[in-house]
Amino acid sequence: MSTPTRTPTGAPRELAGPTTGGVGANAQRPDAALKVTGEFAYGSDLWTDDMLWGVTLRSPRPYARIRSIEIGEALAVPGVHAVLTAEDVPGRNVCGLELSDQPVLAEGVVRYQGEPVALVAADHPEIARQAAKKIRVDYDVWEPVTDPMAALGHPTWNQVHDQPAEVSGLSRESAPIHPDGNLVRHLKIRKGEPAPTADVVVTGEYTVGMQDQAFLGPESGLAMPAEDGGVDLYVSTQWLHVDQKQVCAALGLPLEKVRLTLAGVGGAFGGREDLSMHVHACLLALRTGRPVKMVYDREESFFGHVHRHPAMMRYEHGATREGKLVHVRCEIYFDGGAYASSTPAVVGNGGTMGIGPYVVPNVHVDAYGVYTNNPPCGAMRGFGSVQAAFGYEAQMDKLAAALGMDPVELRCRNAMELGSESPTGQIVDSPAPVAELLRRLEAMPLPPEHGAGTAPDLRDLPGGVGNTTHGEGVVRGVGYAVGYKNVGFSEGYDDYSTARVRLEVIGGAPAVTVHTAAAEVGQGLVTIEQQICRTELGVDEVVVHPKDTGVGSGGSTSASRQTYMTGGAVKAACEQVREQLFGLAQQRLGRTVADLRLEGGKVVSDRQGVLGALADILGDEVIEETVEWRHRPTEPIDPEAGQGFAHVQYAFAAHRAVVDVDVELGLVKVVELACTQDVGKAINPEAVIGQIQGGTGQGLGLAVMEEILVKGGEIRNPSFTDYLIPTILDMPPMRIEVLEYPDPHAPYGLRGVGEPPTISSGPAVVAAIRQATGRALTRVPVRPEYITGT
């Protein structure tokens, strides 16, 4: 091996040329071109020559015993290849994300409207649908349990006053929906004095309706029977490995016979964390020996995934005359519906973060997750924190009014900061710029008022071109809110992600392949993976391997965790590859060189400059490393006082909303939403902005538009005609400031980004409407009649 002919001492950076598209750059998504040409394959686009279509027959009743199921007539329909019921589930007929409590196909009883009862596979989707209608299910209908407080035998609140109303006749013993009773989880926090006294006390009761994730690409996938008796499932999902485990258990197959690959995902937001058609398609494929595709339509999608938990909350806030919080008491009921899904974690978040990012010496929290016969609820962006923020931020405004203090000032006086103690006794050990987020919002200019004297553009007014007002009766309000959320899995959960990184020479140039099972659902993780590889290995060409179970778990694409966790795993795997490469480089050079790094496809030493091209050093060698990476451990909180190091990281965002309200008709127009968020380090700044904009929109939706209307356990509006999500006309311009205070415990100092903007935007909008109308508005979504008082 020849030694380098020169040993330059200066400016190796320029010699090497920078790597582009690394950490901190606005790299473009690798799948964008496919998505704009229509070539990107979502689960619903998959197709094979001989495939069948599967459909699900669902229960029309929220609660009933199944007396009998007759499938003969359906099976006789020409073109039908299989009709399956619970009897045909070869393994354990049970699944569930945190608790295994949900049948794959109903067995003896249905506990919610829409529960899967039977499956049909046929040549054409319409044949399958028609055949499903010929399945005769005889139901013995029971009275559904629909009130979460009643389900626990707790007194129901009267939503106006503080005295308890009558105790319901139902009790945990008399109406258990599941064998162990209707309580899924009760979280208690007892911190400080049990009976503190405060100068000023305000109380309030608040209700949050049921929100839908409303991802645009409905549930879909394709199951292919394999020659080894197993099955290959291509599916749009959030966590391949947790799916795999549940599918295996239901099919009675070992892990290696059930292989999952991520199909293109049309949005998720929590709604794909539980199984949908996964087991069903596999059952049909294994029974028929043919590939089976299942795609939900929009109506079925409303029944086919969990929703955001509706919540009922009661708060008491006490403060000194100077505006220092003395105590907060709160009770929160999360209606989990018929099956647990992620209710325990929702209770954990809603409870531990239920009073907001404030420092309070005395805290008393009871958070409950409850089984009812309502639609099952589980993960949705910001879960637990989103609901609680409507309560605690309304209370902060109410308290500010009682104190005669500016609402932002009150928040800042009590804001959590680095070194603060959380309600669970955890010391906040990374930056928590809560006050700065609010002050920055306050300093932003307000949007101009409608021009005096000139007629306003109708499109800028509540009601829009509906021509409901020309400005008369329109009052403008401004509201602030701040929120926070844990990043990653908490309370002692062994949270990890796996990354495999491979470096080799392809066509004379170094190339990296990064393989993880972490789901890309639209947020841009694939871009982040590429960026980290580029930065760590100094190679431009990075291929993202399809996401599948051929590599270890990436954990869930939820809890704002993937950039942190899978990003951390990719970084760690790159570091190991790099170490090996440096070993190889020194071997080839025949000497030891300190300060080696990789940049622009070259091995560089700070002191000696470019030592050689990566491609030359690597030659035919292939370096591949697989790393399982964990965040620092958290602890379970103790069951009596709720104390413990529960969360690995907090993420904070704040919003200011400016809203025009037609106080006569109750119509609102959000004029502007400004957001400040600390992201630690923006790995891809434009993608961060995209998350803030999208998350803000979902918060606005919950505040004024979106609710799954449930009556007697039945969904009344399962369509985009009746369940309205924000359109481009509903979304205002946004002013955004991103702060980057690094978290010393996180890779690159980054903080999870996806959820915080969904937490504070809605409460800010409602605060603005309150300011404009003077109304209490204790229930969201705010409806026109709450504003007009009719």
Added chain:
Amino acid sequence: MRIQMTVNGVDRTADDVWEGESLLYVLRERMGLPGSKNACEQGECGSCTVYLDEVPVCSCLVAAGQGRGRDVRTVEGLADGPDLHPVQQAFVEAGAVQCGFCTPGLLVQTHALLATSQRPSDAEIREALAGNLCRCTGYEKILDAVRLAADRMAVPEAGP
């Protein structure tokens, strides 16, 4: 029944089409053009938007039979050759694509807007795209993309 139409400039025929099938279904499942998306099948989301004789329509609401003999252009037919159409390119560059499920419909609708209006105002863009739902982006970057595309398409390319 048999249905014949021109799709993205090519004569296409589909056999055994059922009465109830929509144009969207025939494009996606019978002609191998899954670019147009089905997110509601009720005319509420715009994901299925295609040109039918130069007019953007929700193909989920058009019966397949109504497409007979007509000219259909889908997202797969926007680009001329291997290069992206300026509207597609702008969506990529502006970061207007997250999950991308809304994108095909938005591209066709934007293409139609810019065919009639060279430099639409923000209010005009919002009105034109009001029928296209996007759950991921909050629409801001979609607006950016449309403005970018409008700018580029309005300025004639400089000669070599």
